[in-house]
Amino acid sequence: MKRDSRLSGVLHILLHMAQQPGPFTSETLAKAMDTNPVVIRRVMAGLRELGYVRSEKGHGGGWTLACDLSKVTLRDVYAALGSPALLAMRNRTEAPGCLVEQAVNAALDQAFHDAEALLLSRLGEVTLAMLGEDLRKRLGSRKIHDISAHRA
Amino acid sequence: MKRDSRLSGVLHILLHMAQQPGPFTSETLAKAMDTNPVVIRRVMAGLRELGYVRSEKGHGGGWTLACDLSKVTLRDVYAALGSPALLAMRNRTEAPGCLVEQAVNAALDQAFHDAEALLLSRLGEVTLAMLGEDLRKRLGSRKIHDISAHRA
DNA sequence: TTTCATGTAACTTTGTATGTTACATCTCTG
DNA sequence: CAGAGATGTAACATACAAAGTTACATGAAA
Numbered sequence: 001m002k003r004d005s006r007l008s009g010v011l012h013i014l015l016h017m018a019q020q021p022g023p024f025t026s027e028t029l030a031k032a033m034d035t036n037p038v039v040i041r042r043v044m045a046g047l048r049e050l051g052y053v054r055s056e057k058g059h060g061g062g063w064t065l066a067c068d069l070s071k072v073t074l075r076d077v078y079a080a081l082g083s084p085a086l087l088a089m090r091n092r093t094e095a096p097g098c099l100v101e102q103a104v105n106a107a108l109d110q111a112f113h114d115a116e117a118l119l120l121s122r123l124g125e126v127t128l129a130m131l132g133e134d135l136r137k138r139l140g141s142r143k144i145h146d147i148s149a150h151r152a
Numbered sequence: 153m154k155r156d157s158r159l160s161g162v163l164h165i166l167l168h169m170a171q172q173p174g175p176f177t178s179e180t181l182a183k184a185m186d187t188n189p190v191v192i193r194r195v196m197a198g199l200r201e202l203g204y205v206r207s208e209k210g211h212g213g214g215w216t217l218a219c220d221l222s223k224v225t226l227r228d229v230y231a232a233l234g235s236p237a238l239l240a241m242r243n244r245t246e247a248p249g250c251l252v253e254q255a256v257n258a259a260l261d262q263a264f265h266d267a268e269a270l271l272l273s274r275l276g277e278v279t280l281a282m283l284g285e286d287l288r289k290r291l292g293s294r295k296i297h298d299i300s301a302h303r304a
Numbered sequence: 305t306t307t308c309a310t311g312t313a314a315c316t317t318t319g320t321a322t323g324t325t326a327c328a329t330c331t332c333t334g
Numbered sequence: 335c336a337g338a339g340a341t342g343t344a345a346c347a348t349a350c351a352a353a354g355t356t357a358c359a360t361g362a363a364a
Contacts, residue, residue, distance in 0.1 A: 061363085089156050115270050
């Protein structure tokens with residue numbers, strides 16, 4: 001299964017933006033993420049709708065943070081992406097007529113549901129501010145990492 | 153992301169096999185699962201290697217259960233499929249040089265790891281025998297469901 | 305009015321599960 | 335032994351979603 005890296009990617013972007021004053025163009029962010037500006041706009045669109053970031057057109061335009069980083073959790077960011085599927089597995093058939101399949105689904109659904117709930121709960125415990133704090137520790141005495149000098 | 157339904161599918165097969173004496177040809181099972189015999193052979197191959205089922209060629213051949221259903225858990229079956237990815241999300245980059253990405257990965261990895269561990273643990277708690285027991289309850293007074301009359 | 309930026313639709317590429325075809329191999333039956 | 339019925343498996347085809355790309359409309363600043 002082709003796995004989704006949008007959450008990872010958008011968090012990377014947000015954290016970079018928190019390190020320097022904006023605004024950042026999609027072009028700049030795309031170079032740092034080694035991807036395409038349109039991809040950036042795509043994943044940022046959901047965040048904009050929820051008011052976590054703002055975008056401005058024209059000269060001097062680009063993306064800026066527009067939220068209290070201590071109030072936004074990774075779960076919020078996940079939701080801003082449209083809450084894509086969390087698990088790589090699914091039931092063969094939902095609402096099957098076959099009792100055998102119903103029994104299988106019931107067992108799997110419970111396990112799936114518990115795992116999803118835990119994952120969402122964990123994501124809900126971490127704020128963007130906490131991520132930034134962790135980053136500061138990792139940076140240590142080092143100079144602030146400039147996004148334009150980004151290497152994956 | 154295209155999600156994997158092999159675990160669901162193979163459990164369905166095993167539970168059907170537990171309801172009637174075998175052997176079952178891939179052809180029969182494929183019809184019941186509304187798929188192709190080769191797909192059946194493919195998912196059953198891992199189970200055969202672990203000794204959970206046996207296959208015989210030629211006249212009167214096919215698949216038979218070869219394990220104690222109370223000893224095999226859903227986790228074992230999952231492992232027999234080759235332990236495919238559990239989560240639909242992944243990190244953009246593993247072992248990144250960028251400290252920002254390291255911070256993001258660290259946060260996500262912990263959440264991902266916890267969710268995977270819980271899922272595996274839940275799967276490990278359920279045996280095929282327990283699934284069969286649940287099925288019997290669902291069947292109630294009804295006659296045993298013949299696989300040849302299968303409807304999804 | 306030109307330049308620089310986002311917004312977005314449409315299309316292409318890529319990776320993976322799933323489906324299909326073809327054929328080799330084995331085993332029972334007659 | 336010959337033929338039919340089964341699995342084993344490689345090779346290829348299809349379906350689908352994420353990711354990448356192209357093209358162009360729109361808006362804002364110089």
